[in-house]
Amino acid sequence: MQQIIYFIIKNSYKLLFLLLLGIGLTLTIKSHSYHRSEYINSANAVTGGFYQKINDANEYLSLKERNSELAEENARLKQLLFNQADTLLNWNDFDDFNADYIARKAKVIKNSFNVRENYLTINRGKKDSIFTDMGVINDKGIVGIIEKTSKNYATILSVLNTKSRINAKIKNSEHFGSLIWDGKNAGYVQLIDVPRLASLKKGDSIVTGAESEIFPENIPIGKIDKVFIDPKTNYYTINVRLFNDMTALGYVYIIENKKKDEKKNLETETTKK
Amino acid sequence: MNDSLANISRFILFLMLQLLLFNNIDFMGYLNPFPYVLYIILFPVNGNKPTLLVTSFLLGLFLDMFTNSGGVHATASLFLAYVRPSLFKFSFGLSYEYQTVKIADKITPERISFLILAIFIHHLVLFLLEFFRLSLIVSVIGRTFLATIFTFFMCLLIIYLIKPNKR
Numbered sequence: 001m002q003q004i005i006y007f008i009i010k011n012s013y014k015l016l017f018l019l020l021l022g023i024g025l026t027l028t029i030k031s032h033s034y035h036r037s038e039y040i041n042s043a044n045a046v047t048g049g050f051y052q053k054i055n056d057a058n059e060y061l062s063l064k065e066r067n068s069e070l071a072e073e074n075a076r077l078k079q080l081l082f083n084q085a086d087t088l089l090n091w092n093d094f095d096d097f098n099a100d101y102i103a104r105k106a107k108v109i110k111n112s113f114n115v116r117e118n119y120l121t122i123n124r125g126k127k128d129s130i131f132t133d134m135g136v137i138n139d140k141g142i143v144g145i146i147e148k149t150s151k152n153y154a155t156i157l158s159v160l161n162t163k164s165r166i167n168a169k170i171k172n173s174e175h176f177g178s179l180i181w182d183g184k185n186a187g188y189v190q191l192i193d194v195p196r197l198a199s200l201k202k203g204d205s206i207v208t209g210a211e212s213e214i215f216p217e218n219i220p221i222g223k224i225d226k227v228f229i230d231p232k233t234n235y236y237t238i239n240v241r242l243f244n245d246m247t248a249l250g251y252v253y254i255i256e257n258k259k260k261d262e263k264k265n266l267e268t269e270t271t272k273k
Numbered sequence: 274m275n276d277s278l279a280n281i282s283r284f285i286l287f288l289m290l291q292l293l294l295f296n297n298i299d300f301m302g303y304l305n306p307f308p309y310v311l312y313i314i315l316f317p318v319n320g321n322k323p324t325l326l327v328t329s330f331l332l333g334l335f336l337d338m339f340t341n342s343g344g345v346h347a348t349a350s351l352f353l354a355y356v357r358p359s360l361f362k363f364s365f366g367l368s369y370e371y372q373t374v375k376i377a378d379k380i381t382p383e384r385i386s387f388l389i390l391a392i393f394i395h396h397l398v399l400f401l402l403e404f405f406r407l408s409l410i411v412s413v414i415g416r417t418f419l420a421t422i423f424t425f426f427m428c429l430l431i432i433y434l435i436k437p438n439k440r
Binding site: 017119 | 292293299302303304305322323326327330333334337338339340341342343344345347348351352355402403404405
């Protein structure tokens with residue numbers, strides 16, 4: 001016993017190093033697996049609050065830009081509004097309109113695009129009914145998926161994350177594939193597993209697919225930039241130029257699919273037997 | 274007393290500088306310098322070693338919290354703090370403990386070699402853990418070299434700026 005204590009005292013410096021090294025490596029390995037560390041992330045009260053403060057200051061510097069962006073979007077929405085005059089829908093019907101999707105506004109307070117696994121932080125959380133696995137878009141296209149939430153903040157798994165996989169298709173055709181990121185260029189993502197039967201050419205639009213439970217169909221993602229044929233699998237790999245500038249995000253919209261659970265339950269019940 | 278006060282203020286200063294300024298540089302889209310390693314480098318040579326270990330680990334951990342990177346900064350900083358005495362021996366010779374080595378004093382070849390080595394080791398561990406795949410070893414090494422150069426110049430700049438002016 002005495003020898004053990006003596007050993008510990010003699011090697012206390014090395015043991016301290018090994019202990020801290022163990023903690024550090026555990027956190028690192030945890031962050032690389034799918035379920036991420038509970039406390040070491042920017043959705044907790046201290047770090048989230050800090051970024052909120054910085055962002056409040058930064059916001060003043062880009063007020064003009066944001067204003068013009070909002071004005072543009074307003075103009076587009078107005079145009080839609082005016083062009084709907086002869087549809088059957090009466091605007092008064094919207095009071096009890098049974099909507100599938102609900103959109104909520106939030107602001108990006110921490111953006112990241114320079115590592116292989118990028119996460120964003122927004123200033124809305126559980127309090128504003130934001131929960132894991134809701135889709136995030138902005139006026140130009142998709143941004144990512146909600147990963148973790150706290151009371152007032154939430155983190156987003158960006159499309160610029162090597163772990164992200166989103167169902168997407170080529171506009172006006174039903175051929176779909178998975179949208180991934182190779183971790184290289186923040187302006188481009190890759191659409192893989194598109195069947196060779198699909199006819200496509202440079203400049204075609206890529207939109208979200210109908211199979212996704214997270215995003216509504218036909219949300220814009222980007223344009224086809226280059227098409228490769230994977231010699232091993234007979235599938236296309238497509239380089240997609242994002243509509244969105246992921247390096248400059250301001251306001252985003254969180255999409256909640258109200259009928260997601262119903263669809264999921266039905267599907268699991270069907271395949272149970 | 275005076276020493277620990279200086280250490281605490283350096284801790285806060287470098288953490289804030291890194292978060293507010295250097296994490297937002299994004300040179301060529303992805304390259305950021307990490308001059309917060311100066312906290313570990315500038316820690317007094319004869320200072321309390323366990324304190325250095327724990328504080329550099331904490332410094333890294335705070336950065337990880339803010340950048341959502343798990344424990345990569347914490348581990349890299351801890352590793353640098355642990356090998357620091359060996360680096361001193363390598364760069365300044367065996368008798369370094371009896372001299373008052375001060376990195377911020379004057380730029381000499383020994384000090385530059387120490388600075389570059391320390392930064393390189395920290396960045397290598399950092400990027401190894403961040404990429405976390407052996408198949409990406411080429412990009413790890415490439416990034417380590419680029420970031421080391423970048424951080425080195427930032428460190429020189431900061432040392433010149435905070436150097437007490439003796440006349």
